[in-house]
Amino acid sequence: MTDFEPENDATGDPAAGWEVMDHTADIGLRVWAPTLEGLFEQAAEGVASLSVDITRIDPLVQRRVEVEGWDLEELLVSWLQEFLYLWSGSGFIGRRFQVRILPPSKQEPGEQDPEKADVEKAGVENVWRLEGVITGEMWDPGRHEAYTDIKAATYHNLKIRSENPAGGKIIYRVALILDT
Amino acid sequence: MKLERVKDWLWEIPKTGKMRVPGRIYATKPLLEQLRSEGGLEQVANVAHLPGIVGYSLAMPDIHWGYGFPIGGVAATDPAAGGVISPGGVGYDINCGVRLATTQLQLEDVQPKIQKLVASMFRHIPCGVGSHGAVKRAGHQEMLDLIKNGARWAVKRGYGKSDDLNFIEDGGSLPGADPDRVSQRAMDRGSEQVGTLGSGNHFAEIEVVEEIYHPEAAREFGIREGQITLMIHTGSRGFGYQICDDYLKLMGRAIRRYNIEIPDRQLACAPVESEEGRGYLAAMFAAANYAWANRQTIMHLAEKAFLEGLSCHPRDLGLSLVYDVCHNIAKLENHQVGGKTRRLCVHRKGATRAFWPQGTRPGRSVGQPIIIPGDMGSCSYLAVGTPKSLEETFGSTAHGAGRVMSRTQAVKTFAGRDLAAELSEEGITVMAQGRRTLAEEMRGAYKNVADVVDTMELAGISLKVARLRPIGVIKG
Numbered sequence: 001m002t003d004f005e006p007e008n009d010a011t012g013d014p015a016a017g018w019e020v021m022d023h024t025a026d027i028g029l030r031v032w033a034p035t036l037e038g039l040f041e042q043a044a045e046g047v048a049s050l051s052v053d054i055t056r057i058d059p060l061v062q063r064r065v066e067v068e069g070w071d072l073e074e075l076l077v078s079w080l081q082e083f084l085y086l087w088s089g090s091g092f093i094g095r096r097f098q099v100r101i102l103p104p105s106k107q108e109p110g111e112q113d114p115e116k117a118d119v120e121k122a123g124v125e126n127v128w129r130l131e132g133v134i135t136g137e138m139w140d141p142g143r144h145e146a147y148t149d150i151k152a153a154t155y156h157n158l159k160i161r162s163e164n165p166a167g168g169k170i171i172y173r174v175a176l177i178l179d180t
Numbered sequence: 181m182k183l184e185r186v187k188d189w190l191w192e193i194p195k196t197g198k199m200r201v202p203g204r205i206y207a208t209k210p211l212l213e214q215l216r217s218e219g220g221l222e223q224v225a226n227v228a229h230l231p232g233i234v235g236y237s238l239a240m241p242d243i244h245w246g247y248g249f250p251i252g253g254v255a256a257t258d259p260a261a262g263g264v265i266s267p268g269g270v271g272y273d274i275n276c277g278v279r280l281a282t283t284q285l286q287l288e289d290v291q292p293k294i295q296k297l298v299a300s301m302f303r304h305i306p307c308g309v310g311s312h313g314a315v316k317r318a319g320h321q322e323m324l325d326l327i328k329n330g331a332r333w334a335v336k337r338g339y340g341k342s343d344d345l346n347f348i349e350d351g352g353s354l355p356g357a358d359p360d361r362v363s364q365r366a367m368d369r370g371s372e373q374v375g376t377l378g379s380g381n382h383f384a385e386i387e388v389v390e391e392i393y394h395p396e397a398a399r400e401f402g403i404r405e406g407q408i409t410l411m412i413h414t415g416s417r418g419f420g421y422q423i424c425d426d427y428l429k430l431m432g433r434a435i436r437r438y439n440i441e442i443p444d445r446q447l448a449c450a451p452v453e454s455e456e457g458r459g460y461l462a463a464m465f466a467a468a469n470y471a472w473a474n475r476q477t478i479m480h481l482a483e484k485a486f487l488e489g490l491s492c493h494p495r496d497l498g499l500s501l502v503y504d505v506c507h508n509i510a511k512l513e514n515h516q517v518g519g520k521t522r523r524l525c526v527h528r529k530g531a532t533r534a535f536w537p538q539g540t541r542p543g544r545s546v547g548q549p550i551i552i553p554g555d556m557g558s559c560s561y562l563a564v565g566t567p568k569s570l571e572e573t574f575g576s577t578a579h580g581a582g583r584v585m586s587r588t589q590a591v592k593t594f595a596g597r598d599l600a601a602e603l604s605e606e607g608i609t610v611m612a613q614g615r616r617t618l619a620e621e622m623r624g625a626y627k628n629v630a631d632v633v634d635t636m637e638l639a640g641i642s643l644k645v646a647r648l649r650p651i652g653v654i655k656g
Contacts (some may be wrong), residue, residue, distance in 0.1 A: 022586045022588065023245065024218055024245045024583045024586050025246050025251050025586075051309075078429070085369070088309070088369075088418055089372075089418060147616050148587060148620070149309060149378065149614075149656065151272045151380075151421045152272045152424065154247040155268075155432065155448065156248055156444060156445070157445075157446075158446075177247045179271070179272050180587060
């Protein structure tokens, strides 16, 4: 993976954010951002914020991750699962997220059409790729407080949508159900 | 959603659109009213779209909105008729389940030392985020052995006795578990977490038998009033989550390969008789065996906690397993459909097997023991399967109380209250790793488990044997 400069951090920008949706059994997360990358970063921040008090996590260590997905939804789930794996598998908890999304060679972001995709011919060049940097530190039960134990990000009714209101800026949205 | 009354406790969603079978929900009117406002009923209808589904898409009275399948959902598919298997019909926590053990102790033996006992349990049984095994990390060879042998692996290591295996669903080990179908990442996650409780609604609980409803079954199960029991609720931890995740990704591709139309991507599936289907079954069975090894190990840790906390001898404690059930699983079972025996793939997503009379100790004259935990403030039930469960629900019944309040709502509702102190006043000593867990799992966040159990009794699917009241709880 090549080094890259993070995009402007979407955190604090009212055009980007996340909020919790009510769901009886599990937790719902509604996320929005002006870029796809921002959407993925916000989603990870949302999941992290539900897992622990991230204000007490110091950005001391960087972990680089690479995931791929057959479409953007699979890419998003894979990215969040990578965060959850680092968290519950190794005790590394991230609070800052930087993402670069690489579309399949013959597609531009937002032009995916999984229905037409031929799975049998799925090759390396046909998948969406994500290169990410997660910054945080190792879990310390003495200093950090855990919130909800999130097992997974699900595919339940998962669809990344983009809105382009007349004269306005494009905005990406997704609603996620997290298994707890 | 259109609903037709079949009986006072049974409702039908008629077959419409691309549903292959109707949906059926076991619920009394008050329970049904609680359901109407959310998405659980729609999910029952969605499950009815699965290829090869037989009879009905079923829901137990503890049904609530999940993802893909509703929680409390039961669906049987016929592999010989293109029937599918869906990882979403099992869930991330594969073979999440409950075990109940009796002791020789009475309430008065334990009550005065309950705080010491709960503290001892909390020390011996790792729980909460980041907890690792109290037992040695399982190396690669150990993991291979564990995957193949489940609870038998734990017994071989000295965790419990070989007689325990007679009181576990499927003897605590499903044949056909294949480590070659399990990713390295799942193996890594699993090796760290054997003998850990986890978080969320998982718990280990000290209870007292408060009331007996079915004396004959109670006698057979060794249950009597005033007796102290131990209940453990946990599953396959990160090992199961990873397997579910790996195979959901694979199945998401398989639905295109096999031209399967489903209304929700979380229902992604593949024919049982396909490369993907067989792969998932073998990996899922590995996680089921892991969960049994985990619960068997935790019971051993709990026994140590009892001996230390009460300073007593194993003989005086007399810990004896009543039964261990799974409530997130899919299994190949023989069932009678239209007078013929068919081998079906039965998904139970938040539902418990309720067989009659198979699956029980040889010589037992009553059905299979069923364990239905409630929320930590009220009570749990021991029940028993009936022949009717085999006729109507592919041998399945409810698995718990079923949530009515979201976790965030519960945290808001109980904010600012000292829940541990409130429970302590009611005679329940609680220790939890996370402060939020208590609020999320508080009474009021769940349906009344008594209503759930009574509905299944009304329907004749399972019968109550005993009510158990918690006096000590540890949680993640």
